[in-house]
Amino acid sequence: MDGLPLPGTRYALATATPPALIRRSWARCAQWADDLPDDPVALGRGDLDARHEQHASMLRAAQPEIDTLASLVASASSLVLLADASGVILQATGNTDFLRRADRVALRPGVSWAEHHRGTNAIGTALAEAAPLCVHGAEHFLPRNQILSCHAAPIRSPRGDILGVLDISGDAQRLHAYALGLATLCARQVANRLMLHAGPRCQQLVFHQQAGMLETADRGLLLIEDGRVVGANDAALALLRTDWRRLLDQPVERWLPNWRALPASPASLRGHDGQALFALLRQPAEPHAGTPVWTRARADTPAPPKPLDPATLATAQPARAPAVRTDLLPPLDPALETRFTRSRRALDAGLAVLLQGETGAGKEVYARHLHQASRWHAGPLVAVNCGALPDTLIEAELFGYEAGAYTGARRQGARGRLREADGGILFLDEIGDMPLTLQTRLLRVLQERTVQPLGAGRAVPVEFGLVSASNRDLAAMVETGAFRADLYYRLQDCRVDLPPLRSRADLRAHVCTTLRACAAPAAPPTLDDGALAQLARYPWPGNYRQLQAVLRGLALFHPPGSLIRVGDLPEEIQAFRPATAHQAQDASSSSLTAQRPDIAAHATLRSQQSQQISEALARHGGNISRAARDLGIHRSTLHRHLARPGMPGPINR
Incomplete structure (x- = not known):
């Protein structure tokens, strides 16, 4: 290959002067080249639905930006994509004709575009580099993806963790110079919206050097709980000249000494270094002052009945129970x-x-x-x-x-x-x-x-x-x-x-739904892949009652919108190790997720894909043709999967 050679590899970049982060990505991909899958690593419908539940807060926060971007890029033969922190595409919308072309390279929901699966690409490389970037044409590691020009920006939680990626992808024959700036701006808007939806637990401090910028995407935002900073956006870091590590969980006075006197309308404020700022303070809307968020009654919840007078107790008719709305009951399996x-x-x-x-x-x-x-x-x-x-x-x-x-x-x-x-x-x-x-x-x-x-x-x-x-x-x-x-x-x-909780087929989705309910009305934390896998693997001897208690604790002790990892779970859940070989394989994937984020998606998704193939073969008695139709893939593709070590052999080819 002509172009810039990569030292120690047989690969060379077609672009003579690629950006440093593209060179780093190619160097990583060159090490994995022999293991990059020929076919896309895709989730089944059920697993994709579970991912949607897992990232429901980000999906809701991103929807206004996705709708706006889709209308802007549709005429430019481009797509808007939202992926999670492991690189799995959750949503794709935009130009209908280009959607069909993108499908040929598996640029569609449910497919992982992590670097370990698709080589250098905007989604996977933005996650690896934790930065906005463009990957254009021949900068893609896999030749089949070089028809694309992709622009991606990470979406961060209020605690600075990457929750996902917003991507604009189009035809490589047209270089869209505006796309990276647009993706970056919209990713910041999504992060800001996640903070603004934090709920009644937190005060929100909004600030900027100019009063007219307090309602723009460039305004600084701080989430404050008990006088400490529990969340911030990247604009706040830039204005305060600091980073998340030094800012989070510190007293607000350390950065903005007189913040407590701020009104709800713009007022002048001095930073810790004397910097002149304009700021306002939004107080949380408390339905009932002094009542914990997680126990507040809804406005439409019936009031408790008044006690009966003892003199009338013996002759009183049995009280009719107030109608209990089924939508307020926990849903059944x-x-x-x-x-x-x-x-x-x-x-x-x-x-x-x-x-x-x-x-x-x-x-x-x-x-x-x-x-x-x-x-x-x-x-x-x-x-x-x-x-x-x-x-x-x-x-x-x-x-x-x-x-x-x-x-x-x-x-x-x-x-x-x-x-x-x-x-x-x-x-x-x-x-x-x-x-x-x-x-x-x-x-x-x-x-x-x-x-x-x-x-x-x-x-x-x-x-x-x-x-x-x-x-x-x-x-x-x-x-x-x-x-x-x-x-x-x-x-x-x-x-x-009634089956135990651990036997639920939709356990992962149920855990995420229950966590949101436990956090309401505050913004729920998001479980990363490793934490969700460990919660789904735990046997739950106390069933739903125990799950509710654990998730209430996670929602209470983690700031709104934060990311929960395996190390944040209760010790007995962290320490659980499965007894069966199949569970042990999943546990290995979970361990990789917790310890090596760069290869987490590869291990977890490959394990899920192998399980789906095994289940399809079992349903169809080992018949390759019927199993392939069930999975929605070609027979030859299924044969390639079965040739991998550790995969089951079919009974009837």
Whole structure:
């Protein structure tokens, strides 16, 4: 090859005087040349959807810029692309004709353009160099990509971490001199929008040397929490003549001594070095002062009911539960849809539903969804934890009692939970902990649909739907005599086994969705690939309850919009090592992600691609043709993948 030779390699740049960062990229790629894949490393639809959930905050923040850029570049036969921090393209839009041409070189969503996969290119090299850059024509390492002229700029979090890349790519026959500046400006706008969406935890300090620049992309922005800088944009670093390492988590006074006196409108301010600035301070909008963000009630959340007067308690009708909006409940696993429909029909038909699952597997959430979807939704959902009540009180709690029924009873008596559930649903949690003596009385109630309170001379008719739940093996308890067989069979007209959290097919997407919910209304942190892989690999013995607790902690103790790595996770999750060989391979990829970001995407995506191929072959009995059609690739491409070491062999070619 003619051009500038690369020392110690057989490669030479076609451009005689390439920029230094292009020379560095070619030197890196020359070392990996034999390992660069012939075919694009692409994610399946499900994995790409999970990436969209992982980077939902960046996607939302970037959408206005993507829409604006797409309208600008469409006439110039160009595309606008958004990629994540591992180089995977998340979104592509722009000129329709050039989209088709770009697809021939795999410039499309779901494909990794990391340097390890596509050689020198704007997306991958901007990530490697952590800087905006242009890669034009022959500057691309792979000849097939030299039809492109690409311009990319990193998008940074408020903590300075690279979250992704904004790229403008077009035909190499046309050098778009404006494109790099435009991509850089829009990437800064996206970073600014991420900061402005930080939410009610942070004050926002806006400053510049000119008052008229306080609403532009060049304004400095600081996020302040408890008087310390927890986030900044690159304009703030330039104005303060510092970097993220020296600025973050330091008192604001160190840089802007009199910042606390700033009003919400522009005012003059002196920097720590005497620099004259104009600044304003935006206070967080607190829905309820002094109330933690993560527990604030929404405006449309029903107020708690007022306590009843003791004199009216005995004769009061059972309170109807305020309607619980299903959109405020944690969503169910989509894999449970068929089981949920079946159990809802059973409940509507008067059958009892028994939920079995591990501790924290979401039995009460499932019961609440059932309540809202069933014919009993207008009535109350009365939940009783059978394992939390002392044996001496559980009978009175369930069946109620008349005034003076026993020593220590309340003067006005009590209705009991069974009568309170009339017209709604009775949810008996931990039913396996109910004493045998009460199991007999409960069975009679279920058969006769009447309740006789303690000390009462007559029974009271009741009508309710019944949902029970247990994390114990009730069938085994029946065998040992610890649970009545007749009650067991009466409770399980419709049995639903709730799978543990670790078995969710969409676990990665669920983790990201739950993290956003835990952080709301503040901007959520973003999980990097290594942290998300470790969270998805952890077995979660406490299931959804444990996951919620961990994610609440991550959202609380990390500034809005920050990046969470493996080292930021709780120690027991960091220390977890999988037992199986398949999990161990994933763990190796996760370790690479945490320790060597430059090769993280290569290891993780290659592992996912191999798994997709193995699953497709298994679905089609090893038939190459059918598996290739399922994967959306050509037979010859699948043959090349199968020739790699460690890949499964097909049964039927």
